[in-house]
Amino acid sequence: MSKVLKILTVVGFGVVTISCGGGGGSSDSLDDFCGLLEDANMSELDPTNDDDLDELQDLLDELADTAPEDLEDAIATIQDAADAIADNDTDQLEDPDFIDDVQDATDELNDFAEDDCGIDLSGESDPDDTDGPDETDAPDDTEAPDETLAPENTDTGASIPDDTEAPVESDGAIIVTDAGIGFFNSYGEQQGTWAALVKNEGTVIAEYVEIQATFRDAAGNVVGTDDSYVSEILPGETRAVGSDFIDDVPATAVTVDAVANSTDFRPADENPVSVSFTGVTVAPTDSGVRVLGEATATAASTVENPSVIAVFRDPSGAIIGGTTSYLGFIPVGSSVGVEVQTSLELPAGTTAELYADSFSYSFDDGTDGTDVEVVDSGFSTFDSFGTPQGTWAAIVSNPNTDLAASYVSLIATFRDAAGAVVAVAQESITSMAPGSQSASASDYVFDLPESAASVTVAAHASEFVSEPAAGAFTVNNPVTSLGEYGLMVVGEVASTFPTNVEYVDIVAVFRDGTGAIIGGSVEYLDFVPANSSIGFTVESSIQRSDAITGEVFVDYGGAYDE
Numbered sequence: 001m002s003k004v005l006k007i008l009t010v011v012g013f014g015v016v017t018i019s020c021g022g023g024g025g026s027s028d029s030l031d032d033f034c035g036l037l038e039d040a041n042m043s044e045l046d047p048t049n050d051d052d053l054d055e056l057q058d059l060l061d062e063l064a065d066t067a068p069e070d071l072e073d074a075i076a077t078i079q080d081a082a083d084a085i086a087d088n089d090t091d092q093l094e095d096p097d098f099i100d101d102v103q104d105a106t107d108e109l110n111d112f113a114e115d116d117c118g119i120d121l122s123g124e125s126d127p128d129d130t131d132g133p134d135e136t137d138a139p140d141d142t143e144a145p146d147e148t149l150a151p152e153n154t155d156t157g158a159s160i161p162d163d164t165e166a167p168v169e170s171d172g173a174i175i176v177t178d179a180g181i182g183f184f185n186s187y188g189e190q191q192g193t194w195a196a197l198v199k200n201e202g203t204v205i206a207e208y209v210e211i212q213a214t215f216r217d218a219a220g221n222v223v224g225t226d227d228s229y230v231s232e233i234l235p236g237e238t239r240a241v242g243s244d245f246i247d248d249v250p251a252t253a254v255t256v257d258a259v260a261n262s263t264d265f266r267p268a269d270e271n272p273v274s275v276s277f278t279g280v281t282v283a284p285t286d287s288g289v290r291v292l293g294e295a296t297a298t299a300a301s302t303v304e305n306p307s308v309i310a311v312f313r314d315p316s317g318a319i320i321g322g323t324t325s326y327l328g329f330i331p332v333g334s335s336v337g338v339e340v341q342t343s344l345e346l347p348a349g350t351t352a353e354l355y356a357d358s359f360s361y362s363f364d365d366g367t368d369g370t371d372v373e374v375v376d377s378g379f380s381t382f383d384s385f386g387t388p389q390g391t392w393a394a395i396v397s398n399p400n401t402d403l404a405a406s407y408v409s410l411i412a413t414f415r416d417a418a419g420a421v422v423a424v425a426q427e428s429i430t431s432m433a434p435g436s437q438s439a440s441a442s443d444y445v446f447d448l449p450e451s452a453a454s455v456t457v458a459a460h461a462s463e464f465v466s467e468p469a470a471g472a473f474t475v476n477n478p479v480t481s482l483g484e485y486g487l488m489v490v491g492e493v494a495s496t497f498p499t500n501v502e503y504v505d506i507v508a509v510f511r512d513g514t515g516a517i518i519g520g521s522v523e524y525l526d527f528v529p530a531n532s533s534i535g536f537t538v539e540s541s542i543q544r545s546d547a548i549t550g551e552v553f554v555d556y557g558g559a560y561d562e
Contacts, residue, residue, distance in 0.1 A: 210227065507521075
């Protein structure tokens with residue numbers, strides 16, 4: 001769970017149980033604001049559930065319209081957090097400054113609810129602001145019972161509400177076990193890089209582990225600082241932070257003093273996810289180096305959006321830097337290829353270790369859709385005007401006849417004859433109609449070596465949508481030919497949508513004479529006119545005269561946005 005999501009679920013709306021007994025102010029605006037809180041039950045809204053998240057966003061819009069002036073910024077920040085969760089904006093959700101802003105905003109709203117609307121953090125109304133008798137008082141003519149005795153026929157079993165559970169305490173240190181810094185050329189300029197390994201020595205899961213780095217020169221003088229964080233670390237596990245761009249740190253920096261801290265913990269049996277990497281290799285490229293490997297996750301469902309941190313070591317084993325990249329997903333019970341690139345020109349003999357962080361389970365939006373599946377794929381390498389180049393394509397099926405699939409990620413893992421990963425490519429399909437097939441393709445895989453002997457493509461849809469689209473696309477009369485620069489397909493796409501649809505992707509998948517997919521390409525239409533048709537041309541740089549067919553697919557884009 002991301003830190004922002006945890007704040008909205010636990011610190012903010014999961015704590016302020018709305019049972020407002022009356023507004024704490026006299027203005028109409030304040031009464032309206034407190035009245036909205038009184039009518040809503042935000043403690044039961046789960047931001048990980050699509051319907052609840054929509055309800056929460058609508059409520060925040062109403063609160064923003066009635067919020068007192070001194071609370072407007074806090075409500076706006078919480079709105080930004082809810083929007084970031086809805087958009088799966090990992091860059092914003094993982095920004096430490098944004099996380100701090102969301103924490104401050106929810107604290108401010110909680111304080112206001114308690115002080116001005118008569119809502120305390122346990123969800124009980126302030127007795128002083130409540131009309132009517134205090135229901136906890138015994139009637140005047142009734143003798144108060146002996147509090148040490150349990151009344152007959154009364155259930156004496158007690159439970160602590162979820163939002164008042166005692167915090168989980170760490171029983172072990174969070175320590176930095178290794179760190180290092182280096183400076184290397186990057187596009188002709190010297191660039192700094194650093195990395196650190198962080199271990200959880202306790203028996204509970206540490207969340208939002210902050211790392212502060214102090215850089216020193218050879219004399220021990222401080223010459224710069226940086227900070228980072230790890231979303232969570234399992235008991236006994238080591239994770240990493242790494243950056244290949246350090247701003248305002250001079251090349252005189254030779255050591256890193258890094259310290260770690262966390263104040264948030266949870267029991268070790270709550271949704272633990274661990275990612276391991278195998279077959280890790282480092283290879284130079286025309287503009288730096290790339291790290292290849294395979295990732296496998298121990299999780300009950302697909303792991304989405306993990307960040308992947310590469311930690312670089314010199315031949316002596318000393319850490320000389322690191323970098324961070326992202327992976328679309330890791331499927332259940334399987335592995336996918338990982339590729340991490342940096343523009344740093346690292347020395348010969350450099351090795352790399354891979355670590356993962358900032359991931360989430362694929363979520364169930366209540367529609368219980370069956371995940372998409374790859375029904376065919378293929379690739380080839382070719383010479384494009386003297387430059388080695390690769391191309392690949394995959395056809396994906398949505399098996400759900402009543403659900404559209406949205407945000408479909410594809411990962412292509414290329415292996416040599418011995419099974420080693422030699423290249424990885426990631427593409428996406430925005431949305432697929434129910435029961436349909438779509439495709440993803442690229443003809444610009446410059447790092448695909450001729451040693452590639454096979455490809456495995458995995459696909460995963462992050463969402464399923466039950467609302468029907470307002471129309472449909474149909475591809476008519478596609479014609480494949482070899483043009484001046486490569487293979488191309490010309491045809492027409494017809495639309496039954498009642499309005500113009502903008503930014504439509506047209507994907508061509510090419511097959512050779514045997515029917516095997518050899519690759520593909522994609523073009524973009526600025527728009528497809530309403531209830532009409534328009535011509536398209538999908539061009540590629542694929543120099544293959546033996547391709548005799550070109551299948552065309554349409555990415556439905558935002559047609560299924562709810």
